Amino acid sequence: MAALTLRVSRLSGQTCEVQAAAAWTVADLRRAAEAELGGLSQIVRESGEILADASALSDVGVKHMETVVGLARQPQLVSNSCGHALSMSDGRVFTRGEDPSSRYLLPGHLCDVRKLVANNAAFAALKGDGSVQTWGDTTAGGDSEAVQSMLKNVKELHATWLAFAALREDGVVVCWGSPHFGADASAVQEQLTGVHQICAASRSFGAIRQDGSVVAWGDGFYGGDCSMVEEQLSNVQQLVGSDSAFAARRDDGTVVTWGNHGGDSSLVRGELYAVRRLYSAGDAFAGLREDGSVVTWGQPRRGGDSHQVQSQLRNVQDIKSTEANFAAILEDGSVIPWGRLSVFQDDGSILPDGSVITWGDSAFGADSTSVQSELRHIRGLVASHAAFAAVTAEGSVVSWGDPSCGGDCSKILDELVDVVELLGSDSVFAALRSNGSAIVWGGENCEATVHGGPRSPTDVAT
Known part of the structure; x- marks a missing residue:
């Protein structure tokens, strides 16, 4: 050519x-x-x-x-008990270990990252050339040396609590990490070809193949064994994992489930038709039907029981979810929440006037009374596991909730200026500033870290 x-x-x-x-x-x-x-x-x-x-x-x-x-390229922030990783839109990547004396090695050179993924104790970075770099607890996938030769032309990365799975461009799946959490796919390895989608539960993985069939592996109690419903798993278009189960939506709008909590959908079987989208929250599932109604099942306290708000769940446009609850966004823009209401990422709602309202469990950031007077002219809101952070129209930041999850930024308020974007992860927040630097705060030590600053296009951060 x-x-x-x-x-x-x-x-x-x-x-x-x-x-x-x-x-x-x-x-x-x-x-x-x-x-x-x-x-x-x-x-x-x-x-x-x-x-x-x-x-x-x-x-x-x-x-x-x-x-x-x-x-x-969108900026990304992930965190776990080992530390955090932040990739910027310009390609710079920053990492930090939670414990400076930790035995876990941080990557010495990391750039051109397309996707960052974290499980409970390790990290994986999908790079622009389709290769994968890992770090963190070696038993949780932080060491990928054994499969590194197979980690080429990767297009997707997924994680259970302590394992990773990579989907290659050729439809082959590569797993590593703890064998008890999905890293051992030997029983189904021959079936892991022609795969076009992977999803994860806490201890198992599921995959849709090009022919619409489904393969599952990992802990059988947590959805890793789909043999009981295998004959029903045809023409599958969407696969969603909860903590301990999977739900598959077929092209005719019906749903097939298996696993532990949420794996038994028999109580709502008659309602699982004309489903256009599936969602999960902890150990519960929600199905959005073509007529805008919603059907839920699984652990009641995780959102599996929506009977108290069922009459309001009409003309639903979308559903948001996190570990313990759901919230439906209606056609008129209103929000209907249900579940435990403790760690819902959209618990805080920005009103048209830029103010914020919160609800749910105060231990997880729902009580914003201490900062309510500051929650005005808000233009962005993000959440961690148990805290919230908001950026104002002037570029300042307000946070509240559990300090170990970023709920207290009082010590760095003077540095949180000219903020253009906020990112949230499990235990830390990141504020991206107009000068190209980033400030990350939260974590077990409740410390703040400043990454980067004005740079030339050739600089690379590690």
Whole structure:
């Protein structure tokens, strides 16, 4: 293939032209476009086809002067008991261990990260070239040396509590970490080809194959064994995992379930039809039906019992969920919550005037009375496991809830200025500032860390 010129456009409308050499891969094109457009995670054709980074331009059939779309890299923040990892939209990556004396090694060089994933004790980073880098507790997947040769051309990463699974471009699945939490897929390894979607429960994984069938592995009590319903698992379009069960939506709108809590849907079997989307929260599931109604099952305290609000669940447009509850967004923009109401990520609602209301368990950030006077002109709100943080129109930050989850930022208020974006994770928050730096606070030690600052495009952070 002769050299060609390609137009790379962001969704914002910003466009550049790239002179591509004959031997280039899609990754080469993406990196060249980043010099003018900033961080890009993927290249997509206008038809919607995602071009794999490892593919040669000659193989994917792009044409001279064709316009392709560069998807902007989004900042990501993940955390667990070992520390946190933060990737910026410009490609910089920062990590920190929770305990400086920890035996867990942090990555020495980490850049061009497409996706960050954390389980309870380890981290995995999917890089732009389809490779994977891991760190953290070696028994939980922090050491991937045994499978590193197979971690090529990876397009998705997923995690149970103590294991990881990678889906490659060729539909093959690679697992590592604790064998008791889904890392041992030997019993179904021959079936783990032609896979196009993976999802995780706490101790098991499930996968949809190209033919619409489903494979599950891991702890059988937690959904890792679907043999009892295998004959029903055909033409599956969506697979969702809770802590200990799975639910599969078929192309006719019916639902098949298996596993522990939420795995038995017999009490609502007659209502599980015309379902257009499935959601999970802890040990419960919710199905949004075509007529805008909602059906729930599983652990009542985790949102499996919605009878108290069932009469209000009409004209539902979407459902949000976290570990212990659900909230339905209605057509008129109102929100109907149910479940334990303790760690719901959208417990705080931003009203049209920029004020915030909260509800639920005060131990998990629902009591905002101490900062209510400051919750005005809010333009962004994020949550951790048990706290909230809000950014104001002026770029300052207000947080409340459990200090070990980022609920107290009083010691760093002078630094939390000119904030353009907030990110939340399990135990820490990150404030991205206009000068290119980031401040992360929370965690077991309730400490704050400043990452980065003004930089040139060639700088790499570790």
